Amino acid sequence: MTRLVMKFGGTSMADLERIRRAARLVAAEVDAGHKVAVVVSAMAGKTNELVAWTDGAGQPTGKAAEVHASSDDEYDVVVASGEQVTAGLLAMTLRNLGYPARSMMGWQVPIKTSMLHAKARIADFDADNLINAMDSGQIVVVPGFQGVTDDGRITTLGRGGSDTSAVAVAIAAKAIRCDIYTDVDGVYTTDPRIENKAKRLDKISFEEMLEMASLGAKVLQTRSVELAMAYRMPVRVLSSFVEPGENLDVSSNVGTLVCDEEEIVEKHIVSGVAYSRDEAKITLLGLPNRIGVSAAVFGRLAAANINVDMIVQSEKRSGDYANQLFTVGRRDAQRAAEIMNEAKAEIGFDDLKVDEGVSKISIVGVGMRSHTGVAETMFRALSEKGINIQVISTSEIKISVLIDEAYTELAVRALHAAYGLDKIGA
Amino acid sequence: MTRLVMKFGGTSMADLERIRRAARLVAAEVDAGHKVAVVVSAMAGKTNELVAWTDGAGQPTGKAAEVHASSDDEYDVVVASGEQVTAGLLAMTLRNLGYPARSMMGWQVPIKTSMLHAKARIADFDADNLINAMDSGQIVVVPGFQGVTDDGRITTLGRGGSDTSAVAVAIAAKAIRCDIYTDVDGVYTTDPRIENKAKRLDKISFEEMLEMASLGAKVLQTRSVELAMAYRMPVRVLSSFVEPGENLDVSSNVGTLVCDEEEIVEKHIVSGVAYSRDEAKITLLGLPNRIGVSAAVFGRLAAANINVDMIVQSEKRSGDYANQLFTVGRRDAQRAAEIMNEAKAEIGFDDLKVDEGVSKISIVGVGMRSHTGVAETMFRALSEKGINIQVISTSEIKISVLIDEAYTELAVRALHAAYGLDKIGA
Secondary structure (H helix, E strand, O other): OOEEEEEEOHHHHOOHHHHHHHHHHHHHHHHOOOEEEEEEOOOOOHHHHHHHHHHHHOOOOOOHHHHOOOOHHHHHHHHOHHHHHHHHHHHHHHHHOOOOEEEOOOOOOOEEEOOOOOOOOEEEEOOHHHHHHHHOOOEEEEEOOEEEOOOOOEEEOOOOHHHHHHHHHHHHOOOOOEEEEEOOOOOEOOOOOOOOOOOEOOEEEHHHHHHHHHOOOOOOOHHHHHHHHHHOOOEEEEEOOOOOOOOOOHHHOOOEEEEOHHHOOOOOOOOEEEEEEEEEEEEEEEEEOOOOHHHHHHHHHHHOOOOEEEEEEEEOOOOOEEEEEEEEOHHHHHHHHHHHHHOHHHHOOOEEEEEEEEEEEEEEOHHHHOOOOHHHHHHHHHHHOOOOOOEEEEEOOEEEEEEEHHHHHHHHHHHHHHOOHHHOOO | OOEEEEEEOHHHHOOHHHHHHHHHHHHHHHHOOOEEEEEEOOOOOHHHHHHHHHHHHOOOOOOHHHHOOOOHHHHHHHHOHHHHHHHHHHHHHHHHOOOOEEEOOOOOOOEEEOOOOOOOOEEEEOOHHHHHHHHOOOEEEEEOOEEEOOOOOEEEOOOOHHHHHHHHHHHHOOOOEEEEEEOOOOOEOOOOOOOOOOOEOOEEEHHHHHHHHHOOOOOOOHHHHHHHHHHOOOEEEEEOOOOOOOOOOHHHOOOEEEEOHHHOOOOOOOOEEEEEEEEEEEEEEEEEOOOOHHHHHHHHHHHOOOOEEEEEEEEOOOOOEEEEEEEEOHHHHHHHHHHHHHOHHHHOOOEEEEEEEEEEEEEEOHHHHOOOOHHHHHHHHHHHOOOOOOEEEEEOOEEEEEEEHHHHHHHHHHHHHHOOHHHOOO
């Protein structure tokens, strides 16, 4: 018997009826001969409620201005309770379907994490308890998103950390695969809400999925894909909204398999079009063209924990002054501008512009490595629709362009057609 | 510096504003020189929500009819999450008032309990972690109502178990006192909703409080009083609804101290009148008057985990047959009747009557030990109001009578006046 890890997100755990549906999906895999561990998120909306309470409790008053105590560890205590509830409920539901099951909290497994509360990373994972329970015939239900420090304090893995938990559990349990059940039935060539001709991919490589997740596709959390890729753990994304019943045919709910490139027979040059509106463009005008200026700019942003994505430097004709253009996440834009303005004299630029009306469109595909003309097709397709490209950045398997946000949907559809993605057969 | 344990119930933790008020009360005790551990309940209503979910998840279907797996351990996992939330939130709030604080879950302390899930008993309590944290200047916030088994599974102590947790923590921490903050400002001579002349008692003995709690006074959980009495841990019941602020005078919120009888200078003959409507009377008519019949009746009820309270056997004139009358909790009445009827032939009674329209009125006071005529006063007072006594039961410090439920309030008021309780000076 092989071990399998299944993960259900918040919408799949939203109420008792959904939990029963998830339990039937788990039961079907047990009936199919798997030893199963299940990783669950909190009920949809519950984590937001808990976070709001910690926000309310976290407003310093009175003496706290002097003491300034960080409460990240207590944040974790509060927020981790959401998954504890769904883990217990799913275990109860499985038992009541007649399947042996038990919950196992992060501290019971134990899933050791670093001390970085609220965004802890999985440091160590002693899977003996987990594997023993699975091998003794128990379905083990693990609350996603949480762990424990060496000195026994509860940690959480950051929002969306349940995907990462699931992949970590799969690796530790030496599972054949990690099945992520979600509210979509797989990974699509692009967002179906924008392009209704978007097609579900049967398979996608780890590298492509990582780019897609990083570039704005929300189907899987970036860190979970990184972890899966590092350990070559196959991950399947599939729908938890199939209608189970006596005749549930699990095999028809195939989803998308995220796997090694070698396992993908029919490779596409481009597998998907991703977009992100979470972008802002900052331009520093009249920057002195001397060594150390870029370090001064980006060092300050890094110190403030602001991620910079695209960077372009354009020299002025004279050669003494340049304009520096870079993009940051939109929520960081105003803070980045303030930090630059505070150092305006020191860095020595003339003026600063913030443009929050931009979006980033990306094409992703391992086929780019071996095919030429991929970029040309992209630029031509955008040009034909009158879309101006403001910045370009590339990696081995992706090309991203920054454009006026108003053209986002048009650009996605144009690129989807240009690479024939509507003709991919899934 | 002395150690003090403070406990806040669900209404005192109901929202962030109430949690802030509780935090200010804790801060005042720290300022007054105490090392404080706090035990908290879940937000009011939250435990009911969690229990309802487990009820929903706990409905056996399909294969479960064969397997019939108990889910008490998973019930505990789900329900214990409520106190985890409030413990974290109170610790955060204390820090933000400038006071060092941390939460410590039942499994972190650890509060070892027996394996009887959902009504676990506190078996063992290694208080080193707790005392070390308190002595290092931390306010330790412990979620009430929960513990951990030897093999690391979460347990809960049964509804209302937070009072018991608080007393256990106080004993383990060698505290000078356990202060139970609640929505009333102390223990009253009777329920003020029935008798508006009811007076708050400054002090009440453990023994009296235990009887009051057992007899229906809801201010403290019976088991918490048993535990406090066994270890002679003083417990103070007081209001969490005082208005705190810059000039909060904690000393004016004195509540009622539950303590050793010896510490009570001004002893009352009767300290309180309790009542309970959770009563049902079952009468077995025409029972053969032979050895072993009572054992057959009460053995069956005990096997079904039904508590029997009052028992009266009345012989018929012939001497061969008797009527057996007993009381059980009202929610057990129908089940008790079914159990009796199933064994009707075997036990050999003619008929069975269930009367759910009864209530139990009790007077409690250590003064009964040394004073005569206490019972006579009770019976006369009830008789003067035309109230018929159906059953009487007594202990060293209490007298209980079963009466027609319709007379409950009248009886309480008559007895309150008969013993001069409206003149007790608090």
